[in-house]
Amino acid sequence: MPDPTNLPLPLFLSQTLHTLLPILNDEQPLSSPAAQAILAEGLDDLYLVARMITSLGVFSENEGVEELGDGELVFMATGWILGEVEAKTGLGGWDERMACLRRSDTAYSSFLQLISAYGVLSPEEQAESSAMADSTSRAAPRDPAQKREAKIRQYKREKELREKISAALPGQVDSSSHPVTLLIALLPSSPTHNARSSTSTSVNPEPDAHTRENTLLLLRLLHTLTLASLGHNTMELELLASAPRDPAASSSGSSAPPREEENDNTWRLDRSAAGYRPRELISGGGRVLRPFTILPSTSQLSDRERLKGEVFRSGHRLPTMTIDEYLDEEKRRGNVITGGGQASYDAPTNSELLALEAENDGTMRGDEADEERLLKEEYWAQYGELNKKGAGNTTNRG
Incomplete structure (x- = not known):
């Protein structure tokens, strides 16, 4: 079998996408070891394609989209493909998943910068891309009404672009096809996924007259999908940041730096409340030295109430004292009168x-x-x- 890296670059990219398509199209379970192995191999090939594009100088900051050839436009989608594949990997643990999501964000951002620099987008899309490039604006709008309007605009634009591409490529793709399928339709056929013929290794010898227009439509569609994917990555990163790390990874003694949330206690009202004793909270004269919370007696607290209190706790971290501890401290200070009664x-x-x-x-x-x-x-x-x-x-x- 010939070395696939000896193929022309368009054929090499097409063959890589053919291999990844069943997984990206949800035809194979993503959690299976075989699927993750295919994704890892596909990522190696895609990063090789990205390095080859950089070494060949296909894209330049001094060019416009009019100066690119029809066959070069499709390679602008390499950053989006990398971001899409990276987002489906890293299922082995907390650290691995966080690293994959960050690499996915980097690939998506490079794709947005490239198509913005070449002027592929409409003015409205360009404004959204510029806002997304700012790390402080990475998240979706906070206002629910603005968030809903942004999603509606993206959905309408995605539907419109899909219908245009489907109408331009009748019989090859439809409006519900995965974007990778649309990319494959614009690339030359891979020799391993096409019938054996003498022309199977030719590099798109007779491009269609509308190939350039279809490629630009596809890049605009990928831009819309990228905005949604970046929002999903941001939400997952926030969830992972607040979730506990993998116990196996933490016990292995790895030298990975601790998360910022574990060291940053500036938003807390107080330091850890576990080290306070009752006499440090109330003075001998009965004056409260530090704010604290009185909890129900642990001897009379049911398991259900105790678990509920551990889950639905307040955002602050004040010292706590149970009723039993409070009464013991009052007895020690002589404020509890015993006896009396019948x-x-x-x-x-x-x-x-x-x-x-x-x-x-x-x-x-x-x-x-x-x-x-x-x-x-x-x-x-x-x-x-x-x-x-x-x-x-x-x-x-x-």
Whole structure:
């Protein structure tokens, strides 16, 4: 079998797209190892095509679209193909997926810059492409009404361009065909996917008169699809940024830099609340030293309520203290009065206990209690003689 890299560049690109088409067209499961192997091999071929285009100097910043030949226009879609294939790879873990999405964004952005520089787009499309080139405007409009209007405009433009291309290539593609199918229709037939004939290796010897117009329509269609794909990549990157990393990757001791979100706590109201003790939150005089949240008692908290509290938690990270911890701290500070109630009312007084112990005749403790009771009664008798009733009321005698 001849080396495919020895083929002319259009045939090499066509053969690569023929190989990738079943996966891009969702005819094969994307998660299967065979599909990922085909995508990896296809990416190597596509990056080789991109390097060959750069080394041959097919595109230049000083040219316009009118200066490009009909066969060169189709290679402007190489960046879009790379972005599309990169977005379908990287299913092996968090780090791999993030890297593939970033490479996909880079490829999409290079495609937008190329077709914008050559003036392929209409004024409205050019304005959208310029806004998308700004990294701060990468995301879709925040306002729901503007977001809906942008999606409607993109859908209408995509439908219109698909119908024009389908009408220009009757019998080859239809309006629902995958864009890669449209690209293949504009490239020469690959010898491995065409009937054996003496003309199968010729490079599009007789291009159609409308090939250039169809290629420009296809590039505008890919521009519209790129805007939607960049929005999808942005949303997935945001989800991955807030998701935990792969445990296997984190335990392997890789030297990958930690995510920015794990180190950036500037948006938090406080540092981690796990290190605070109750006495660091409330002073000895009862003054609150630091804002904190009182949680329900853990002994009375059901599993359902506990799991709900862990999921639907607030955005801030204040120190927390359960009811049990709060009461223990109040007891330590002496602010909790124990006793009282009916049990305290029914309990015997000290005098009654002393009288009961004094009734134990013949015992040492009974004699001591009887002596103590007599001394107490003598003390109160003397106190009554020395302090007559009303003797201390010298303020309001009348």
